[in-house]
Amino acid sequence: MPRPAATEPGQSRYAALAAGLRQRIVAGEFGPGDALPNEQALAQAEGVALGTMRRALDLLAEQGLVQRVQGRGTFVRQGLAGAPMLRFFRFGQGPQQLPGSRILARHTRPLPAEPAQALGLPVGSPGLLIKRLRLLNQRPCLHETLWLPLPRCAALAEGDPALWGDLLYPLLAQRCGVLVHRAVETIGFGALAAAEARALGLPAGHPCAQVQRQAFDLAGQCVEWRRSLGDAQAFQYTVTLT
Amino acid sequence: MPRPAATEPGQSRYAALAAGLRQRIVAGEFGPGDALPNEQALAQAEGVALGTMRRALDLLAEQGLVQRVQGRGTFVRQGLAGAPMLRFFRFGQGPQQLPGSRILARHTRPLPAEPAQALGLPVGSPGLLIKRLRLLNQRPCLHETLWLPLPRCAALAEGDPALWGDLLYPLLAQRCGVLVHRAVETIGFGALAAAEARALGLPAGHPCAQVQRQAFDLAGQCVEWRRSLGDAQAFQYTVTLT
DNA sequence: AAGTGGTCTAGACCACTCT
DNA sequence: GAGTGGTCTAGACCACTTG
Numbered sequence: 240m241p242r243p244a245a246t247e248p249g250q251s252r253y254a255a256l257a258a259g260l261r262q263r264i265v266a267g268e269f270g271p272g273d274a275l276p277n278e279q280a281l282a283q284a285e286g287v288a289l290g291t292m293r294r295a296l297d298l299l300a301e302q303g304l305v306q307r308v309q310g311r312g313t314f315v316r317q318g319l320a321g322a323p324m325l326r327f328f329r330f331g332q333g334p335q336q337l338p339g340s341r342i343l344a345r346h347t348r349p350l351p352a353e354p355a356q357a358l359g360l361p362v363g364s365p366g367l368l369i370k371r372l373r374l375l376n377q378r379p380c381l382h383e384t385l386w387l388p389l390p391r392c393a394a395l396a397e398g399d400p401a402l403w404g405d406l407l408y409p410l411l412a413q414r415c416g417v418l419v420h421r422a423v424e425t426i427g428f429g430a431l432a433a434a435e436a437r438a439l440g441l442p443a444g445h446p447c448a449q450v451q452r453q454a455f456d457l458a459g460q461c462v463e464w465r466r467s468l469g470d471a472q473a474f475q476y477t478v479t480l481t
Numbered sequence: 482m483p484r485p486a487a488t489e490p491g492q493s494r495y496a497a498l499a500a501g502l503r504q505r506i507v508a509g510e511f512g513p514g515d516a517l518p519n520e521q522a523l524a525q526a527e528g529v530a531l532g533t534m535r536r537a538l539d540l541l542a543e544q545g546l547v548q549r550v551q552g553r554g555t556f557v558r559q560g561l562a563g564a565p566m567l568r569f570f571r572f573g574q575g576p577q578q579l580p581g582s583r584i585l586a587r588h589t590r591p592l593p594a595e596p597a598q599a600l601g602l603p604v605g606s607p608g609l610l611i612k613r614l615r616l617l618n619q620r621p622c623l624h625e626t627l628w629l630p631l632p633r634c635a636a637l638a639e640g641d642p643a644l645w646g647d648l649l650y651p652l653l654a655q656r657c658g659v660l661v662h663r664a665v666e667t668i669g670f671g672a673l674a675a676a677e678a679r680a681l682g683l684p685a686g687h688p689c690a691q692v693q694r695q696a697f698d699l700a701g702q703c704v705e706w707r708r709s710l711g712d713a714q715a716f717q718y719t720v721t722l723t
Numbered sequence: 724a725a726g727t728g729g730t731c732t733a734g735a736c737c738a739c740t741c742t
Numbered sequence: 743g744a745g746t747g748g749t750c751t752a753g754a755c756c757a758c759t760t761g
Contacts, residue, residue, distance in 0.1 A: 251750095277728080288750060290749095290751070291751075293729090308759085309727070309759080310727050311759060312728075312759095313728080319722065421723050423722075424719065424720050425717060425719045426668070426716075426718045426719070427716060428670055428688065428690060428713040446688045471688070474669060476667065477665060478668070478720075479665050480664045480665075480666065481545040493729080495730080495731085519746060519747080529731085530733065531732090532730095532731070532733085533730080535748090550739095550746085551738070551740080552745080552746050553746065554746060555747080
């Protein structure tokens with residue numbers, strides 16, 4: 240009975256195997272889109288039965304870290320595509336197309352209280368502030384305020400934002416090596432301040448829906464704080480309870 | 482190789498076993514809270530290996546139909562407790578207590594278009610309309626409009642609503658034999674009409690959050706349509722994306 | 724045809740809950 | 743101690759994808 244190094248005591252074998260694989264993925268041994276070795280190889284390498292290794296891989300798949308494809312292999316999942324923000328809103332009808340982006344401002348600034356807390360950094364740490372407008376059919380529909388932690392996302396503090404394209408997360412991945420893997424959003428309701436209202440072409444004080452987002456990388460570090468504002472009339476969201 | 486009756490062709494054995502068990506539960510052979518026979522017995526009865534039956538039971542557990550408890554057994558889950566409506570709102574702070582209910586109206590009426598469609602019944606079918614106010618610390622916080630399908634929920638058309646207690650779903654279970662197992666909710670924002678505003682003690686036209694709910698029984702039949710209105714200021718909801 | 728994950732078997736032993 | 747679900751093994755065969 241070999242009792243190889245369990246990552247945590249009191250854990251089942253397959254959970255330990257999953258944790259080990261998770262670490263290897265986070266460490267970059269397998270990049271996004273890469274295939275893992277096949278089950279047989281992994282099981283043999285760890286000296287464990289095939290079924291046990293399968294269980295570990297299934298666990299990682301449940302957690303969204305890998306994706307299993309019959310006949311092809313087990314692959315490390317890509318990060319979040321980005322811009323699923325619009326799923327909360329119904330602007331016009333017809334096929335939902337990709338929203339455009341217009342950067343309104345970009346500054347390096349000390350982090351204010353709320354973003355700092357969300358990012359898990361001390362207030363006043365260096366941050367990158369971005370304001371942008373999301374557009375659908377050339378019409379402004381969302382006003383966003385973003386804060387990014389600065390040593391880490393420094394690559395975005397330089398260069399012409401006009402060349403960035405419409406999605407932030409692919410940019411974060413390419414330029415900063417930051418892969419967004421999970422996000423938590425909080426929905427609320429308020430009234431538009433003058434500046435945002437003007438940008439959206441709505442009257443000041445107009446009711447708006449507010450979506451605050453924290454985005455996390457593979458290691459669980461928060462790498463973005465964002466607040467998006469849109470017309471409350473257009474807001475709609477569906478949940479299922481069980 | 483016995484190939485006993487699969488509930489559906491082209492399905493894996495464990496999926497078929499799960500479907501069979503599901504049917505038996507829906508048919509009432511095992512009521513909410515009852516224990517299923519143990520794995521060994523079920524596997525033997527179906528002439529299948531233990532692991533395969535386990536897989537079927539795990540599937541039902543994933544779907545929320547049963548709950549597995551180590552050392553005790555596998556149990557049919559109770560229906561939704563009810564009143565998780567308040568999870569969308571933060572009224573005051575401190576420990577969230579159970580909301581009170583005051584029935585404002587109850588009528589038997591032909592179903593209007595929207596509730597009829599949600600319930601999967603023709604417009605004009607007999608329905609039971611209920612309006613009620615949810616209260617927290619004696620203060621009104623939610624205004625609800627409910628439609629129930631009528632032959633089925635007839636027991637609620639009689640008797641004194643003042644004796645109903647604060648939760649609808651336990652009532653539906655006891656008096657009508659209707660077990661709510663799943664619900665779908667859609668969130669939107671709007672403005673309060675005069676009547677609702679008055680009931681909630683807010684000015685007419687005040688911004689409000691609106692939660693529409695369809696509740697389903699074990700068989701997947703819609704058994705309730707509901708619209709709840711509350712102060713938009715108090716609204717807050719959190720989602721996780723992966 | 725070779726390689727992958729998906730299903731199924733038949734058994735052993737462990738961890739937990741109840742009486 | 744008896745009974746339950748949870749873990750693990752070692753193997754067989756199937757279904758799907760790709761060259």
